[in-house]
Amino acid sequence: MSEKKKNKIGIRIAGACFILSFLAIESSWGQPGTEAMPQIVMKNGRHVLLVDGKPFFMLGGQAHNSSGWPGMMPQVWSAVKSLHANTLEVPIYWEQIEPQAGTFDFSLVDTLVKQGREHNVRLVLLWFATWKNGSNHYMPEWMKHDAAEYPNITGKNGQPVDSPSPHTKAAMEADAKAFTEVMQYLKKADPQHTVIMVQVENEPGSWGSVRDFSPDARKMIEGPVPEELLNPDVLTSLNKPIVAGGTWKEVFGNDADEYFHAWSVAKYIGYIAAAGKSVYPLPLYVNASLREPFSNPPASTYESGGATDNVIPIWKTAAPAIDLLAPDIYLSGSETILKVIDLYNRPDNTLFIPETGSSAEYTKYLYEILAQGGIGFSPFGIDKNGPDADEEELTSPLTTLSREYAMAGPMMRELAKWSFEGKIRAVVEREDHKEQTVDLGSWQAIVSFSAAAGHSVQTNTQAIGKAMIVQLGENEFILIGTLCRFTFQPKGPDAGKAWQYLKVEEGHYENGVFKLLRIRNGDETDWGGPLLGTIPVVLHTKLIIR
Ligand code: DGJ
Numbered sequence: 191m192s193e194k195k196k197n198k199i200g201i202r203i204a205g206a207c208f209i210l211s212f213l214a215i216e217s218s219w220g221q222p223g224t225e226a227m228p229q230i231v232m233k234n235g236r237h238v239l240l241v242d243g244k245p246f247f248m249l250g251g252q253a254h255n256s257s258g259w260p261g262m263m264p265q266v267w268s269a270v271k272s273l274h275a276n277t278l279e280v281p282i283y284w285e286q287i288e289p290q291a292g293t294f295d296f297s298l299v300d301t302l303v304k305q306g307r308e309h310n311v312r313l314v315l316l317w318f319a320t321w322k323n324g325s326n327h328y329m330p331e332w333m334k335h336d337a338a339e340y341p342n343i344t345g346k347n348g349q350p351v352d353s354p355s356p357h358t359k360a361a362m363e364a365d366a367k368a369f370t371e372v373m374q375y376l377k378k379a380d381p382q383h384t385v386i387m388v389q390v391e392n393e394p395g396s397w398g399s400v401r402d403f404s405p406d407a408r409k410m411i412e413g414p415v416p417e418e419l420l421n422p423d424v425l426t427s428l429n430k431p432i433v434a435g436g437t438w439k440e441v442f443g444n445d446a447d448e449y450f451h452a453w454s455v456a457k458y459i460g461y462i463a464a465a466g467k468s469v470y471p472l473p474l475y476v477n478a479s480l481r482e483p484f485s486n487p488p489a490s491t492y493e494s495g496g497a498t499d500n501v502i503p504i505w506k507t508a509a510p511a512i513d514l515l516a517p518d519i520y521l522s523g524s525e526t527i528l529k530v531i532d533l534y535n536r537p538d539n540t541l542f543i544p545e546t547g548s549s550a551e552y553t554k555y556l557y558e559i560l561a562q563g564g565i566g567f568s569p570f571g572i573d574k575n576g577p578d579a580d581e582e583e584l585t586s587p588l589t590t591l592s593r594e595y596a597m598a599g600p601m602m603r604e605l606a607k608w609s610f611e612g613k614i615r616a617v618v619e620r621e622d623h624k625e626q627t628v629d630l631g632s633w634q635a636i637v638s639f640s641a642a643a644g645h646s647v648q649t650n651t652q653a654i655g656k657a658m659i660v661q662l663g664e665n666e667f668i669l670i671g672t673l674c675r676f677t678f679q680p681k682g683p684d685a686g687k688a689w690q691y692l693k694v695e696e697g698h699y700e701n702g703v704f705k706l707l708r709i710r711n712g713d714e715t716d717w718g719g720p721l722l723g724t725i726p727v728v729l730h731t732k733l734i735i736r
Contacts, residue, residue: 238610258302279389456512476516478498
């Protein structure tokens with residue numbers, strides 16, 4: 191990671207006080223019965239989510255948008271079970287929770303929390319409120335009826351845009367009040383912390399207009415840029431010249447419209463998050479609909495105002511109560527997705543993938559997220575949804591991920607800890623299927639991507655192979671992967687020397703202990719190193735120089 195990146199603004203966890211609390215937390219890891227609040231901590235630029243006081247990695251799955259209703263939940267739980275997920279992301283709806291102004295109904299929230307507990311699965315609740323994919327379709331009916339009080343934004347030519355105005359204090363206060371009630375309810379109803387995190391809104395921003403062009407908004411953008419954004423660190427991280435002040439256009443040039451909208455949306459959501467957090471401080475996040483990460487496309491081509499990579503510093507400044515900004519990954523291509531992961535993995539931003547497409551091509555990024563110190567991974571739409579849904583068709587793309595979760599679930603606490611400690615390295619197969627090397631100090635690992643075909647081996651047809659290496663000691667590793675082969679070469683003073691596997695143990699973890707299935711040797715290691723098929727395998731491996 192570059193120095194510039196390390197110095198990015200907004201690392202809000204203060205040094206000394208953090209170190210003390212981290213040491214306290216670390217010393218309490220493994221103590222049973224602790225009911226510590228879920229929290230994210232950071233050390234040396236890496237993050238970890240602590241649940242019950244111990245490192246936790248969300249092997250997640252997200253329910254479809256209209257599945258958070260009691261009658262729909264049985265099929266959600268069955269999907270969670272077949273996926274082997276330990277965390278369910280599930281929406282809760284403002285329109286259901288506050289059917290009349292000031293009257294709240296927490297029956298659905300209550301059902302979700304109770305069922306989560308029964309299924310021994312943690313929850314991430316998604317607060318579908320002012321914004322859901324840029325629109326306000328989850329706003330309660332009594333608000334939908336009052337467009338004057340709760341208006342949408344106006345397009346450049348005065349056209350209506352199906353997106354709420356971030357400049358409406360009444361809507362912001364109403365959302366903040368309802369969200370605070372939800373958090374208050376959770377505080378009371380969930381002392382076990384079944385709910386470990388809450389998403390505030392869903393993919394906020396606007397499609398169809400880069401910003402609001404209403405008369406009020408026009409006046410605001412012609413006014414001065416707020417002091418906080420003129421902070422030299424903020425301006426530098428936005429690649430803008432340091433200036434003492436000016437209008438949005440003067441300070442931000444061609445980016446003024448998008449930046450103004452991002453600031454307005456983030457301020458609004460930051461207000462709601464702060465209100466909820468003040469009663470119950472669970473980790474909070476905002477998910478983002480992405481832009482193409484290489485070409486700096488115009489904001490008119492993506493959801494403007496959301497937490498896209500180019501405006502992360504604006505969101506961090508405007509919404510400090512939001513713990514992290516999380517990319518929803520529906521883009522495709524290895525280079526593109528790895529770039530997105532890199533852009534959202536910052537000292538001031540914990541890496542978390544709350545949504546991916548559900549096809550098998552996304553599974554390999556689970557390894558990358560673990561290697562990068564992320565806290566969770568989740569495909570969207572895991573449940574059978576709608577009357578015409580064909581169960582087979584909808585669940586099959588998740589089979590590859592469910593195998594990964596079945597492997598990772600029993601060793602989730604270890605993986606989370608190793609991830610936080612920076613001990614995990616990962617490679618994902620690229621579209622050219624080329625082998626990749628990983629530097630491991632005294633060794634170089636060489637990972638090639640191939641499937642076994644009878645006694646011969648052939649290059650994978652799809653770029654879905656992946657490998658993860660956990661470094662436990664100088665010569666000791668955990669190797670995990672699918673559709674790949676591992677081999678090694680000694681480096682440094684031992685370069686060129688003969689070496690061999692001291693032992694390759696295949697097995698799985700149970701309560702923190704590695705349980706042996708078999709020792710791989712002979713044909714299972716001799717022909718170019720251990721070959722891994724479509725089912726992920728855990729190999730506890732020691733190497734020796736001869
Ligand atoms: C992204 C949104 O965040 C989800 O709620 C859902 O609408 C998916 N897109 C649909 O693909």
